[in-house]
Amino acid sequence: MSDTLQKLDQIEKIVSQDPKKTPPEVRKQFWRIVREIKRSPNPDITEVAQAARIRNVLFKEKRGRTYSLWPCIVLLTLIGALGPTLWYLRLLEVSLDWxxxxxxxxxxxxxxxxxxxxxLAATFFFYPLGRLIAGKWAGIRIDGMSRGMYNEPTLKIDYETFLLTPPPKRKWFFFFAGIWTVITSFGIGFVGFILVGDLCGIITAIFLGISEGAAIWSGTTKNIGGEMAHYNRERKIERSWKRQIGA
Structure with missing residues (x-):
């Protein structure tokens, strides 16, 4: 048994007893091991599987229940389409002289x-679609719908396939999930532009684009940076990964 597996065994025993009482130092040790796995050009399948199990226990303790994927996707998409999107289209009936x-x-x-x-409300409801599309492209499975950091609906990724996915794909997975809000607002707003020359979609897309760009430019890896914080984190890991493979 490798040294990493021994450490993961110890961590899993502690976490499985009572996730809420997992000491901070144990959590930090676990995430250090996860970063090591992410950097590895050839991650060990056994280590990946065990790390995924531990992460799932910690995730459930922090975020609660994970709901079935497709019923939630359909529900949120319908709410987004029949709620804020339809509301936006109705607001176009009142003219604005730009x-x-x-x-x-x-x-x-x-x-x-x-x-x-x-x-902005429409991007909130359509946001999970970005992760779904990105996951399909990157080969990262989605476990279902869960509660995000700010209680927003988000998609819980299957951590085993996530860790087995190369860093470049993980990086672009998060980038697309983040930029999807820009695409969504621009797409809906473009309909308004075609119909009545409305510029709100362009303005919203620019605002969100600047926000996402600022997160990338700052290099933040803190959760407040959203998907782009994950992008920055994976970009750093990618550099280390490339050095190991001699790229």
Whole structure:
């Protein structure tokens, strides 16, 4: 048995007893091992499987229940389509003169803000689709729907296939999941632009694009950076991985 497997065995025994009482130092040790597995050009299948089991226990303790994937995807997509997307399209019935935005009335600004709000709400409900599409491309399975860090709906990835996926694909998985919000807002807003020349979709997409770009530029790996924090983390791991394979 390898030294890593011995450490994982010890960690799993501690975690399985009571995940909530897992000492911080044990958690830190576990995530250090996970990073080592991620950097490995040829990760050990046994280590990956055991690390995935431990992560699932910790994930359940922190995020709660994981729900069936497709019923949740269908439900959220329908809510997004029939709720904020339809609301945005109805708001287009009230005209806004973009050439005279400097002299907009309070009513005009209120319509503008409501359109932006509807587009942002739509990205919230359509967001899980980004991870689903990215997972299909990268070969990362999705376990189901779970609660995100800020109680938002998100998709729980299958950690075993995630760890077995090469760093470049893991990196782009998170990048696409993050940029999907930009694609979504622009796509819905483009319909408004075609119909009445509305610019709210472009404005929302630019705002979200700047936000995602700022997270990448800052290099943050903290959770507040969202998907791009994961992207930054995997990009760092990719550099180490490339050195090991001589790329």
């Amino acid at each position: 050439n005279a935005f400097l002299v907009w009335t309070t009513s005009d600004w209120w319509i503008f803000l409501r359109r932006l709000g509807s587009l």
